[in-house]
Amino acid sequence: MKNALMAFTMFLSLTALAHAKPRRQHQQHQPVQNAVRAMTNTAQGVAEACASMGRLQHLGGNGGMMEGIGMASTPEAAVKNCCYYGQISIQDQGVAQGSNGMWFACIRGR
Numbered sequence: 001m002k003n004a005l006m007a008f009t010m011f012l013s014l015t016a017l018a019h020a021k022p023r024r025q026h027q028q029h030q031p032v033q034n035a036v037r038a039m040t041n042t043a044q045g046v047a048e049a050c051a052s053m054g055r056l057q058h059l060g061g062n063g064g065m066m067e068g069i070g071m072a073s074t075p076e077a078a079v080k081n082c083c084y085y086g087q088i089s090i091q092d093q094g095v096a097q098g099s100n101g102m103w104f105a106c107i108r109g110r
Contacts, residue, residue: 043067044094046106051096056104065091065108078105 039045040061046069050056056069066088070081075095079085088109095105 042094043092043106043108044096047094047096047104050104050106051098051102054098054100054102062108065110068107070105070107071102072105073102075103075105078103079107081105082107084109 039049040059046059046061046067049059050069050071056071058067058069066084068082068084068088070078070083070085072078072081075097078095079093082105085107088107090107090109092108093106095103097103
């Protein structure tokens, strides 16, 4: 009886291994990554991306310039709330309104 139980247990173990699926590799979402990279080529693109997400996030793609992002209830205040505002010479600036009514801004400069 003991041997039969042991054989049955081994049979179940082997059956489970036979049905095991290989681990799925995380796929790279190249089109999405390319779209985000294209959006971040300009400060306007970053402002629009932040507005569509509804949050502030540095997305890169600033070409070595300093980048500041900010948010406020008016476009002017959003720009003034950006990091580095008044500390850099602004070379690129973008502003966009989110679905929540808030304004998102991005400034870039040296």
